[in-house]
Amino acid sequence: MSETTLKVNIEGMTCGSCSYKIECEVGDLPGVKEAKVDLAAKTGTFTYDTSSATGPAQILAKINELDFKASQV
Template structure:
């Protein structure tokens, strides 16, 4: 992929195990326009590197919520 990437960090509520982390990383990582995903159970947060011309922050938040977790805004 080409273009400029942007990294966003946001809180995720509802994670309680490593499986939750893997589920979110797989869900968000599979979205077109996402370069890298790092989810931290310890800080209940995620860092996502994305191509803003291909995917919006709202789309990422919705994917996390569709997986059964909350993204406080």
């Protein structure tokens, strides 16, 4: 099992509930080991198993589904 980390810029967050929602939703994706969102920096750092079906495209899509704008750093 190999893990890698994806760093993402996230626009549209206004409060701690926004960052918590992203952490929970992305953290529930298969293969995601850790989801940390920094509200002040407007970034997210996501660690996932590279052998899972989840990768950068799925993580970005999930954040965008939640009505935030995500882009890979």
